[in-house]
Amino acid sequence: MTTSLLSQPRCDGESRLCRWISHVTGNDWLAVYSDMLIAKPLQILVILLVALLLRWLVHRTITRLTRGNGKPPKLLQPLRERQGEGLSGETLAERRSQRARTIGSVLKSVASFVIFGFALVYALKVLGVELGPLIASAGVVGVALGFGAQNLVRDFLSGVFMMLEDQYGVGDWVDLGEATGTVETVGLRVTTLRDVNGTVWYVRNGEILRVGNSSQGFAIAVVDLPIAHTSDVKKAQEVAATVAAEASNREPLTSEVLEVPEMLGINQITADTITLRLTAKVRPGQQWSVQRRLHAEIKRAYDEENIKPPYPAGRVMPHSDGYQS
Numbered sequence: 001m002t003t004s005l006l007s008q009p010r011c012d013g014e015s016r017l018c019r020w021i022s023h024v025t026g027n028d029w030l031a032v033y034s035d036m037l038i039a040k041p042l043q044i045l046v047i048l049l050v051a052l053l054l055r056w057l058v059h060r061t062i063t064r065l066t067r068g069n070g071k072p073p074k075l076l077q078p079l080r081e082r083q084g085e086g087l088s089g090e091t092l093a094e095r096r097s098q099r100a101r102t103i104g105s106v107l108k109s110v111a112s113f114v115i116f117g118f119a120l121v122y123a124l125k126v127l128g129v130e131l132g133p134l135i136a137s138a139g140v141v142g143v144a145l146g147f148g149a150q151n152l153v154r155d156f157l158s159g160v161f162m163m164l165e166d167q168y169g170v171g172d173w174v175d176l177g178e179a180t181g182t183v184e185t186v187g188l189r190v191t192t193l194r195d196v197n198g199t200v201w202y203v204r205n206g207e208i209l210r211v212g213n214s215s216q217g218f219a220i221a222v223v224d225l226p227i228a229h230t231s232d233v234k235k236a237q238e239v240a241a242t243v244a245a246e247a248s249n250r251e252p253l254t255s256e257v258l259e260v261p262e263m264l265g266i267n268q269i270t271a272d273t274i275t276l277r278l279t280a281k282v283r284p285g286q287q288w289s290v291q292r293r294l295h296a297e298i299k300r301a302y303d304e305e306n307i308k309p310p311y312p313a314g315r316v317m318p319h320s321d322g323y324q325s
Helices: 002-006 016-025 028-032 034-066 089-126 131-148 150-165 233-248 287-304
Strands: 173-175 180-186 190-194 200-204 219-227 262-269 274-282
Touching: 034 089, 089 131, 089 150, 150 180, 150 190, 219 233, 219 287, 233 262, 233 274, 233 287, 274 287
Parallel strands: none
Antiparallel strands: 173 180, 180 190, 190 200, 219 274, 262 274
C-alpha cells in the first residue's frame, strides 16, 4: 500500500514545469519543488535584471539632460535662472553645471528608490508574501523615522528648493544670517561659505531663513565722501563725479564698472561733517575693490583741489567724556 502511494505520479495538477522536470530527471522531489527552486528564483532574477536595466536607462537619460556641452543643460531650460548681466561666461557655466549636477543627483536617487522599491514589491509578491501587513508595518516605521530625522528631511527639501529657485551658486557673495562669505559648495544638506578671514562655514540648508545675495546680476559700489562745512559742496560733487567717470574708463575699473558712476549728492549732515554719496553699478563681487579704488582717486583729487576733510590734520578731537585725545 505504501509502495503504491510513493510510486504514484506527484505532479498531477501541478505546473507544466513540474511535469517536465519529472519527465527529464525522473526525480519526483525535484519536480514537486521545482516552482520554488527554479521558477521563482528565475522570476526574481528577471525582475532584478529589468530593474537594473530600467535604472541604467533612466540614469543615462538624466546624465544626458545635465550635460551642457557649452550650452545651458536641457534640464535647466524649463527652470528659472537668475544669471543677470554681470556674471562672466566661465562663472555662469560653472554655476549651471553644478546646479544641473545637483538636480540630476536628486533625480537619480529618487529614480533608483522608486525602481528598486517596485522591484522589491514584485519579488515579495512572487514569493507569496502578504504585502498588506508589511506595508502597514513599513508605514509605522516610516512615521517613526520621519519624526527622528525631520531636521535631515527639512535640510534636504530646503536644498532642493534652493537649487530649483537658483537662490545662489558657487562664487556668489551671500549673507545667510549667521554666516557671510563666498559660496564654495552648494549641497542638498549643507552650504559651505568662506568669509573674508578665510574661515569656512558649514550652514545647514534647513536653518537658512533668508538669503542676501550680493552677486546676482550686478552690485552697487557705494562711496561716501566726508568733507568739512567750509568746503565748496558743489565743487566737491563735480570733482568727485568727474574723477569717478574718468577712473571708470581706465584699467582696472573699465572691466568692472558697468555704468557711469552717479553722484547722488549730500547724504548726511552732522555738526562736523557733510557726507556726499556716489554710487557705481559694477559686476558682482567687485563692489569693494571699486569702492577702494574710487576712494583713493577722489582723495587725491580733493587734495589737489584743496577740498578739506572734516577734521584737518593736527586738530585735537574731544572725546565724549570730556577728555582730549
